[in-house]
Amino acid sequence: MRTGRPRDEKVRLAILTAAQELVLEKGYAAVTTADVAERAGAGKQTIYRWWPGKGALVLDAFSEWVSQAPRMSRRKPSLSSTLVEFCRGASEAAPVLRALMAEAQFDEDLHRRLIAQLVRPRGDELRACLADRRPADRELVVNVLSGLVWQRLMLNEPLDARFVRFALRVVQRI
Amino acid sequence: MRTGRPRDEKVRLAILTAAQELVLEKGYAAVTTADVAERAGAGKQTIYRWWPGKGALVLDAFSEWVSQAPRMSRRKPSLSSTLVEFCRGASEAAPVLRALMAEAQFDEDLHRRLIAQLVRPRGDELRACLADRRPADRELVVNVLSGLVWQRLMLNEPLDARFVRFALRVVQRI
DNA sequence: GCCTTTACGAGACTTCGGGTCTCGGAAACA
DNA sequence: TGTTTCCGAGACCCGAAGTCTCGTAAAGGC
Structure with a gap:
C-alpha cells in the first residue's frame, strides 16, 4: 500500500487544462512550464x-483532448469517413502536432511516447477500416496514408477536403 | 559597386566545414554556434x-555536401536507382535531416529554406524519372514516395533495401 | 598615400527558458 | 503522533542564442 x-x-x-489552453492561445514554442504552473495555480515542481x-x-494534454472527442462507435466506420475525421482533427491541432513531432526528434523518450499515444492509435484506427484487404496490402495502405498526412503536416500544407480526395484516390489505386 | x-x-x-564536421561528430543538438566559430577559427559575429x-x-553546410555528391548525369536514371541513391543519402544524413526538419517547425524562415534547398530538389529528381507517366499520376507518385521517406525519417525507422523494395512495390501498384 | 567602408577575431555581455533545490505546510496512513 | 509523500512558492543554476564593442585588416575611391 502506498503511504503518504x-x-x-x-x-x-x-x-493539463492550463497547458492545453496556453498552447492553443500562444502556440507551443511560446509557452513555458512557468506559464502553465502559474495559470494552473500550481508550482513548477x-x-x-x-x-x-x-x-x-x-x-498528455492533447491525448486527453483527442480521447474526449466524440468517438461514435458504429461497428465499422468507412475508410473515407475515418480519413475525413482524421484530417479534421489533425488540421485543427496541426501546430501542436508539428511541434510535438519536432521536439520528439531531440528527445528519445518523448519520441516513444508520441508514437505510442498518437501515431500508433491513429494507425490502428485506419487499419480497422481495412479489414477486407489482404494483410500485406493493409500495412502498405496504412503506411502510405499516414506518410501522406505527416508529410503534409511537417511541410505545413493544408489537410483539406482536396487532400482527402487525393489520398483516397491513391488508396483506390493500390 | 560594393565598397569596403x-x-x-x-x-x-x-x-561551413567546421559546422559539417561538428554536426557529424556530436549531432546537431549538441553543437553550438560558439563551437563552430572556435573550430573554424572565426568569431561568432x-x-x-x-x-x-x-x-x-x-x-547550407549540408546543401553543399549534397551537391558535391557524384551526380552521374546519365541521361535518364531509372526510378529504382534514383530511389536507392536517394535513400542511401537520406540514411547517412538521417540525424541531420531529422534535426533540420524539426527545427524548421519552429522557424518559418528555415522552413522555407529547407524546402527550397532540400525537399523540392529531391522531388524534382524523382519527377524526372517519371516522364513517361501521366502528369496527374506523376505528382501522386512523387507525393507518396517523399511522404514515405519523410515519415520513415521522422519516425526513425530504417531507410534500407527492404524499404526501397516496399516503396517500389507501392509505386508499381499506382 | 589617406579616407571611408565593410569584414574579421575576440571576448564581454544580456536574455531567457529548462530544470533543480529548498522550505513551510497539508493530507493521508499507521 | 509520527512518517511519508504531496503541494505552492520562490530562489537558484545552467547553458545556449544572440548582441555589442573594440582594435585591426583589406578593399575601392580620391
Missing part, C-alpha cells in the same frame, strides 16, 4: 514531479 | 553576419 499524501487529481487536471518535461506534458 | 572589405571566402568555407542562425548554417 496521495496525488491531487484536481491539480493534475488543472495543469509539481509539473516536473509528474512529467519529464514540456513535451510530455503537452502530449 | 569583401567577404573572405576562406572563412566562409572554414565555417562572423557567423551571425552571414547566417540567421544555426539551422540555416547547418542547412
Whole structure:
C-alpha cells in the first residue's frame, strides 16, 4: 500500500487544462512550464514531479483532448469517413502536432511516447477500416496514408477536403 | 559597386566545414554556434553576419555536401536507382535531416529554406524519372514516395533495401 | 598615400527558458 | 503522533542564442 499524501487529481487536471489552453492561445514554442504552473495555480515542481518535461506534458494534454472527442462507435466506420475525421482533427491541432513531432526528434523518450499515444492509435484506427484487404496490402495502405498526412503536416500544407480526395484516390489505386 | 572589405571566402568555407564536421561528430543538438566559430577559427559575429542562425548554417553546410555528391548525369536514371541513391543519402544524413526538419517547425524562415534547398530538389529528381507517366499520376507518385521517406525519417525507422523494395512495390501498384 | 567602408577575431555581455533545490505546510496512513 | 509523500512558492543554476564593442585588416575611391 502506498503511504503518504496521495496525488491531487484536481491539480493534475488543472495543469493539463492550463497547458492545453496556453498552447492553443500562444502556440507551443511560446509557452513555458512557468506559464502553465502559474495559470494552473500550481508550482513548477509539481509539473516536473509528474512529467519529464514540456513535451510530455503537452502530449498528455492533447491525448486527453483527442480521447474526449466524440468517438461514435458504429461497428465499422468507412475508410473515407475515418480519413475525413482524421484530417479534421489533425488540421485543427496541426501546430501542436508539428511541434510535438519536432521536439520528439531531440528527445528519445518523448519520441516513444508520441508514437505510442498518437501515431500508433491513429494507425490502428485506419487499419480497422481495412479489414477486407489482404494483410500485406493493409500495412502498405496504412503506411502510405499516414506518410501522406505527416508529410503534409511537417511541410505545413493544408489537410483539406482536396487532400482527402487525393489520398483516397491513391488508396483506390493500390 | 560594393565598397569596403569583401567577404573572405576562406572563412566562409572554414565555417561551413567546421559546422559539417561538428554536426557529424556530436549531432546537431549538441553543437553550438560558439563551437563552430572556435573550430573554424572565426568569431561568432562572423557567423551571425552571414547566417540567421544555426539551422540555416547547418542547412547550407549540408546543401553543399549534397551537391558535391557524384551526380552521374546519365541521361535518364531509372526510378529504382534514383530511389536507392536517394535513400542511401537520406540514411547517412538521417540525424541531420531529422534535426533540420524539426527545427524548421519552429522557424518559418528555415522552413522555407529547407524546402527550397532540400525537399523540392529531391522531388524534382524523382519527377524526372517519371516522364513517361501521366502528369496527374506523376505528382501522386512523387507525393507518396517523399511522404514515405519523410515519415520513415521522422519516425526513425530504417531507410534500407527492404524499404526501397516496399516503396517500389507501392509505386508499381499506382 | 589617406579616407571611408565593410569584414574579421575576440571576448564581454544580456536574455531567457529548462530544470533543480529548498522550505513551510497539508493530507493521508499507521 | 509520527512518517511519508504531496503541494505552492520562490530562489537558484545552467547553458545556449544572440548582441555589442573594440582594435585591426583589406578593399575601392580620391
